[in-house]
Amino acid sequence: MTVLDQVLARIDSDLDKSLERLFAFLRIPSISTDPAHAGDCRAAAAHLAADLRSLGIAADLSETAGHPVVLGRGGDASARGVLFYGHYDVQPVDPLDLWESPPFEPRIKTLDDGRKVIVARGSSDDKGQVMTFVEACRAHVAVTGKLPLPVTMLIEGEEECGSKNLPDWIEQNRGAIAADLALVCDTSMWDTATPAITTALRGMVYEEIEITAANRDLHSGLYGGPARNPIRVLTTILGGVHGDDGRITIPGFYDGITDPPADVLAVWRGLDLTPETFLKPVGLSEPAGERGRSIVEQLFCRPTCDVNGIWGGYTGAGAKTVIPSKASAKVSFRLVPGQDPDAIRQAFRTFVRERLPADCSVRFEGHSGAPAVAVPWDLSQLAAARHALTEEWGRDALMIGSGGSIPVVADFKRLVGMDTLLIGFALDDDRIHSPNEKYDLRSFHKGIRSWARILNALAG
Structure with missing residues (x-):
């Protein structure tokens, strides 16, 4: 059995405890936009920093003009390694009467299609996603006594209210977060069975x-x-x-x-993104973008x-x-x-x-x-991460664009010179920012396993 096999086995056997740790994090109502919850935001940051320290990661709160940043560093201090970014703050829960259960009392629910999901505010955006990475690090430490490569953690507390203090913080702390590559887990899979790496953000x-x-x-x-x-x-x-x-x-x-490479466009055009699949569910029927461009092009690269x-x-x-x-x-x-x-x-x-x-x-x-940002198509870490995801999910990981914007990715490139891989395990039906937000239990479990494989691959 390889070391990676042992790490994956540890993740499987420790899943119940991983859920307990996630639930403790989800119970903290860290609503960043509401001044009444400023204390809760600080409590969430302190909770996460303490959890990281339990893994041997030197972590503490770094102050901003608003809510603090959790900054942690683990592994060889003389090497650059990777930077992981996420956020511990969550959206308000209004309207409260539409929640089927209290938003900060996490629970497991079985959907009509048999899927088990974690229901709570922040379960998908972004506490559940953050904890997939933390739990992967925990498994590596438990098996080997160390992280597979140097890891810096930057978990902010103002993403849901515009990250207005983060660019200044990054500029002031660029030396502390410099890495060979940034990793962001605040995006989605292509579907319930197909992983994806977002390689371009508008x-x-x-x-x-x-x-x-x-x-x-x-x-x-x-x-x-x-x-x-x-x-x-x-x-x-x-x-x-x-x-x-x-x-x-x-x-x-x-x-x-300029257009993406022809082979990438060919893959995109083969995706099941049609008026029937994409527009009909929201009551529309006809694409309204540039004539002669597919829906996927209109979303990803136009x-x-x-x-x-x-x-x-x-x-x-x-x-x-x-x-x-x-x-x-x-x-x-x-x-x-x-x-x-x-x-x-x-x-x-x-x-x-x-x-x-x-x-x-x-x-x-x-x-x-x-500005828009794009990962170089020939980036070696992109190929390594894609292979790791494919191994875990049994399906080729897609390289997709995103119609949305994540400004911190542009800040990493502009201020620190880092490229970013955006790898997330959310699903389109996670109801982020809405009542009854959920995160598939499978996304959480296989997300942890995916990060364990990716860290192992990036460590070479």
């Missing part, structure tokens, strides 16, 4: 726009016709952002973009622009015949590798200003902005 530019016309709201009977209506102006401009073919018409928007909110004038009950003086919208862009967030922001603002009619002015407020 970036983000978020803008708020306000157009002003008259110096006050106007009576539409007295001014309708001659007076400029900023809602009409705003919707006309935003409506012109997309052409009939679904492409974005902002000049220079697609500059610098940029987007969406209006996330729009308002102006009277929106209360009943009628009020008014021409508003102002109209506003929130607009987000999802970016892909090759696009510069600052350049996209300025191009959008120029696009709007050039289309403003007489008697109108515009004000912009910039919110988040982060």
Whole structure:
């Protein structure tokens, strides 16, 4: 029996105790966005740090302007090894009356299809995922007395409220977290039986726009016709952002973009991501993105622009015949590798200003902005991790893109120069951020085994 076989056997025999440790972590209501739970966030951080110290990992709380970061280091201090990132904070639980059981009293439930799941807030996002890695480290230490390679842990407490203090913390502590590779367990599998490594994340530019016309709201009977209506102006401009073919018409928007390798595109196009499987469950039937691009391309490797909110004038009950003086919208862009967030922001603002009619002015407020990130397709650690996942699950691990954004991955690349492998075991039906959040027991168990294999593979 190899050392890895012994580690995997230890994970299997220790599963009940692993669940006990996870449940203790889940019982702490570490809701980061609610000031009333600041003490609980600190308690969760202290709990995790103490657990890491029990494995021989030097761990403590590192202060930020908000909730503390758990920073731990185990293994040879002279070598770089890997950095593992996760978060201990959770989303609020509202509406509480939709929970079938108290959100911070974790339990095992059997679903109608026979799956056993862990139900609690944070079970999937992200405490359960964090503990898959911690338990894999625990098994290695139990069998061999040490970690298979140097491991640094960075577990933050503000991911669910924007990680606003993390970039500064990373910049100040870049030497302490420098590693050959970052590992993030805050993503999903492709399906219940197929593991996946997220190799590309779209970036983000978020803008708020306000157009002003008259110096006050106007009576539409007295001014309708001659007076400029900023809602009409705003919707006309935003409506012109997309052409009939679904492409974005902002000049220079697609500059610098390249397609993934042909073999990767071929694999993506073979995935079961069709209007029937992807759009029908949410009540839609026809893809609305770029014409000539598959759904999977539209999600994984093409940029987007969406209006996330729009308002102006009277929106209360009943009628009020008014021409508003102002109209506003929130607009987000999802970016892909090759696009510069600052350049996209300025191009959008120029696009709007050039289309403003007489008697109108515009004000912009910039919110988040982060570049897209992509793992080099020939990265040796990517191949090693993919092989390890395939061995555990018995199916080829997919390399996929993500339509979402995880800004910390861009921070690792920009501030520390690290590439990141995003390997998670969540499922689409985990109800993250919703009542009755769950994490499949199989995801938890095989997630631990997967990390044990990955650590072993990365150690060579």
